Amino acid sequence: MTDKINPMQAAGLYKNAQGVADIGKSQGDDGVSFSSLVKNAALDSLSTLRGGEKASAEAVTGDASMTDVVEAVTAAELTLQTVVAVRDRMMSAYQEIMRMPV
Secondary structure (H helix, E strand, C coil): CCCCCCCHHHHHHHHHHHHHCCCHCCHHHHHHCCHHHHHHHHHHHHHHHHHHHHHHHHHHCCCCCCCHHHHHHHHHHHHHHHHHHHHHHHHHHHHHHHHHHC
């Protein structure tokens, strides 16, 4: 079984990855703080999830095409999986720190 890649989705994901990579460049030589990076990622995640919810609601009322709904829901699903993976890694790192002898 072969998986087909949606070129539009791939382009969108590439654009999002470029945006994350360009964050440090936008503020000059100072770079960006870790807290602002996390804050921006969280806000982007929330907007993606809200977009998926909005597309689902529009599909119920018949105002959106199925293609748009599938793209929005898929983006929301990928975002949720990423957020859960980051949360799990952060919890694992926290537990490792707590196990360190003082």
